[in-house]
Amino acid sequence: MKGIQDYYHDHFAQCYGCGRLNEHGHHLKTYWDGEHTITKFIPKEYHTAIPGFVYGGMLASVIDCHGTGSAALAFAKQQNIELCEHNAPRCVTASLQVKYLKPTPIDGEIEIKGTIAKINERKATIVAELYAGGNLCVTGEIVAVLVPDNFGE
Amino acid sequence: MKGIQDYYHDHFAQCYGCGRLNEHGHHLKTYWDGEHTITKFIPKEYHTAIPGFVYGGMLASVIDCHGTGSAALAFAKQQNIELCEHNAPRCVTASLQVKYLKPTPIDGEIEIKGTIAKINERKATIVAELYAGGNLCVTGEIVAVLVPDNFGE
Numbered sequence: 481m482k483g484i485q486d487y488y489h490d491h492f493a494q495c496y497g498c499g500r501l502n503e504h505g506h507h508l509k510t511y512w513d514g515e516h517t518i519t520k521f522i523p524k525e526y527h528t529a530i531p532g533f534v535y536g537g538m539l540a541s542v543i544d545c546h547g548t549g550s551a552a553l554a555f556a557k558q559q560n561i562e563l564c565e566h567n568a569p570r571c572v573t574a575s576l577q578v579k580y581l582k583p584t585p586i587d588g589e590i591e592i593k594g595t596i597a598k599i600n601e602r603k604a605t606i607v608a609e610l611y612a613g614g615n616l617c618v619t620g621e622i623v624a625v626l627v628p629d630n631f632g633e
Numbered sequence: 634m635k636g637i638q639d640y641y642h643d644h645f646a647q648c649y650g651c652g653r654l655n656e657h658g659h660h661l662k663t664y665w666d667g668e669h670t671i672t673k674f675i676p677k678e679y680h681t682a683i684p685g686f687v688y689g690g691m692l693a694s695v696i697d698c699h700g701t702g703s704a705a706l707a708f709a710k711q712q713n714i715e716l717c718e719h720n721a722p723r724c725v726t727a728s729l730q731v732k733y734l735k736p737t738p739i740d741g742e743i744e745i746k747g748t749i750a751k752i753n754e755r756k757a758t759i760v761a762e763l764y765a766g767g768n769l770c771v772t773g774e775i776v777a778v779l780v781p782d783n784f785g786e
Contacts, residue, residue: 494681498686504679526657527649529725530785536726537648537694544690572682575691576731583725583785632683633738 483509484552487546487568491633497545497548508542510594512547517550517606521617523586533583534590539618540578541607547567548573550594551604555626558599570631571604571624584610602626606615635704636662636672646647650698658744663747668672670703670759686736687743689786692771693731695745696761700775701720703728703747704757708765710781717753724757724777736764737763737770755779 485498485508493501510519521542529535536619548571555561555569574615591611610619621631638651638661651661652705653683674695682688701724708714708722726761737743745765761773 492683496680496682497690499681502679502681504677524657526655528647528652528655528678528722529649530645530780532785535694537697538652538696538728540693540729540731541688541690544693570737573733575733576689576729578693578729580726580728587763592724596737627683632685 481511482510483511483555484549484568485509486562487563487566488570489566489629490604493571495545497541498549508545510546510553512553517546517553518547519546519622521590521592522588523590524572525586528586530583532586534586536580539580539584539610540576543610543618543620544573544576544622546592546594546608547576547606547620548624550596550606551624554596554599554604556612563593569626569627572620573577574603574623574625577621579619580617581619582615582617584612634662634664636660636664636743637702637709637716640693640716640719641723642719642782645723648698650694651702661698661702663699663706665706670699672699672702672745674745675741676743678739681739681756683736685739685774687739689731689733690717692733692737692763693729695764696731696771696773697729697745697775699745699747699761700729700759700773701777703749703759704775704777707749707752707757722779724779726776727776730774732772733770735768735770737765741766757786
């Protein structure tokens with residue numbers, strides 16, 4: 481399954497969270513599942529906070545990348561871009577809000593489901609729900625902003 | 634300079650962000666500087682988002698640990714605990730809010746300054762300001778909750 485991150489320009493594919501070209505990174509992939517977006521992640525044993533539970537900073541990171549990836553998917557759809565090679569739009573995070581409802585167990589896959597709550601020409605708001613073992617553990621809201629193709633060059 | 638993290642019980646010192654016993658982690662240290670709290674961090678080259686700038690998830694992580702560390706310092710002060718060996722209180726994050734004001738350059742030390750905005754018996758709100766090269770790049774607000782000594786055992 482390809483993620484939007486597979487379609488970023490090489491220059492935009494260096495993110496520690498989701499860049500396919502960052503050899504130290506987590507290589508998160510974000511894709512559509514009907515009207516929602518999905519990112520999955522299997523934490524390593526050492527991505528811990530209190531033993532047995534995932535580190536909150538790691539969960540914030542996954543939600544962050546899921547937000548910018550979901551926004552990029554939404555802008556691609558809005559602009560009728562057929563994703564091929566490296567022609568995806570790229571977003572950065574303007575703000576991130578995370579609520580830890582319960583500790584997230586570390587012994588399995590994590591799934592983040594995204595909903596495009598709002599979108600205009602340059603800005604999108606993504607609502608995220610993070611599940612472990614089918615239980616909702618964390619919620620998030622990300623405001624992501626579209627950047628020009630030469631951003632940071 | 635010792636951080637509050639040096640005084641956590643061994644059981645609470647496994648955090649990927651700030652646990653002294655996590656061999657893969659970042660080993661952040663949070664300490665008082667007058668009425669404020671400080672955490673410093675030097676990002677690695679691969680902790681990147683867009684090339685040249687620090688990954689937002691990493692910045693959220695540092696702010697998260699800075700928040701729980703600052704809250705632990707504040708509870709120790711409130712409870713008149715003289716920190717020695719491993720007798721520090723331990724907090725977890727209930728919520729985290731991060732605003733990315735401008736891209737954070739990756740080529741230097743990052744400093745996070747914390748202010749204890751609110752504290753009651755079990756909950757503290759920490760306001761964080763993240764600086765790179767003396768410039769305010771990111772702000773954050775963390776609500777941290779005190780946990781019992783046997784939490785997660």
